[in-house]
Structures are given as structure tokens and as C-alpha cells.
Amino acid sequence: MALTRIQCIQYALDRPGVLTVLPGVRGMADLEDILAYVDATPAERDYAALAEMAPQSREARCVYCNHCQPCPAGLKIGTINKYYDLACLGDEMAAEHYRNLELHAGDCVGCGHCDSRCPFGVEQSARMAEIAEYFGV
Numbered sequence: 021m022a023l024t025r026i027q028c029i030q031y032a033l034d035r036p037g038v039l040t041v042l043p044g045v046r047g048m049a050d051l052e053d054i055l056a057y058v059d060a061t062p063a064e065r066d067y068a069a070l071a072e073m074a075p076q077s078r079e080a081r082c083v084y085c086n087h088c089q090p091c092p093a094g095l096k097i098g099t100i101n102k103y104y105d106l107a108c109l110g111d112e113m114a115a116e117h118y119r120n121l122e123l124h125a126g127d128c129v130g131c132g133h134c135d136s137r138c139p140f141g142v143e144q145s146a147r148m149a150e151i152a153e154y155f156g157v
């Protein structure tokens with residue numbers, strides 16, 4: 021099973037620190053294939069199928085895929101996790117981006133919807149509590 025180009029582009033864009041993806045283009049056919057990303061639906065961009073291909077590690081890690089959305093409280097789950105991981109590595113700009121978000125981990129109501137939807141086995145509701153404690157919000 022292979023991921024589609026659209027899924028691959030989304031996966032690459034979701035990696036911490038990645039702002040853009042520059043695919044190689046051999047001709048118009050490649051260009052049209054790649055530009056299909058722009059109009060792709062969230063379902064077409066969803067790469068949660070990766071969870072079935074990758075060997076399960078002992079520690080479940082958030083890969084920012086947003087498959088657990090929608091959050092009833094409106095939290096941007098993938099973005100919050102990405103900023104948190106970057107902040108833990110010393111990225112002050114990511115910490116600032118986190119503080120500028122409209123909703124923070126502290127706004128999590130602990131409903132557990134994300135826990136049941138995460139294909140990577142992340143207990144996201146507990147992670148939100150951890151993130152809220154780290155940032156104090």
C-alpha cells in the first residue's frame with residue numbers, strides 16, 4: 021500500500037519546522053497531479069493510514085495528522101502538539117505561536133473524543149493536560 025501524492029505532501033507539511041514542499045516536476049502531468057493538493061478534501065489529505073503500515077512503537081507519539089478532529093471544544097489538536105514539541109526543543113518562536121493561538125490546551129474539556137479517534141494510540145486528552153501545565157495556559 022502506498023500513500024498518494026496528496027497524502028505525502030500533507031505529511032511533509034505537517035512535520036515540525038516545514039513551511040513548504042517543493043516536488044520535482046517532469047512535465048504537465050506531474051504538475052497537474054501535484055496541484056490537485058490545492059483542491060483536495062481533508063479526507064484525501066488524511067494520512068492516518070500510516071498507522072497501519074508503521075511498526076507500533078511502545079510510546080505513542082502525536083504526528084500532527086489531525087485525524088482525531090473535530091474537537092468539540094474547537095482546539096487545533098495537531099498544531100498545539102507541534103508547537104509543544106518544538107517548544108520543548110527550545111524553539112521560542114513556536115512557544116510564542118502557541119501563546120498566540122485563540123484556544124489553548126487549557127481549553128480542553130477532557131471529552132476523550134480525540135483519544136478514541138487517534139489511529140496512533142495517543143492519549144491526547146492526557147497530553148492536553150501536560151501541554152497546559154507546561155505553558156500555564
Ligand code: SF4
Nearest residue numbers: 082083085086088138
Ligand atoms: S492525537 Fe493522533 S489523530 Fe490526533 S493529531 Fe495526534 S496523531 Fe493525529
Ligand code: SF4
Nearest residue numbers: 091128129131132134
Ligand atoms: S479531549 Fe480535549 S482535545 Fe480531545 S476532543 Fe475533547 S476537548 Fe478536544
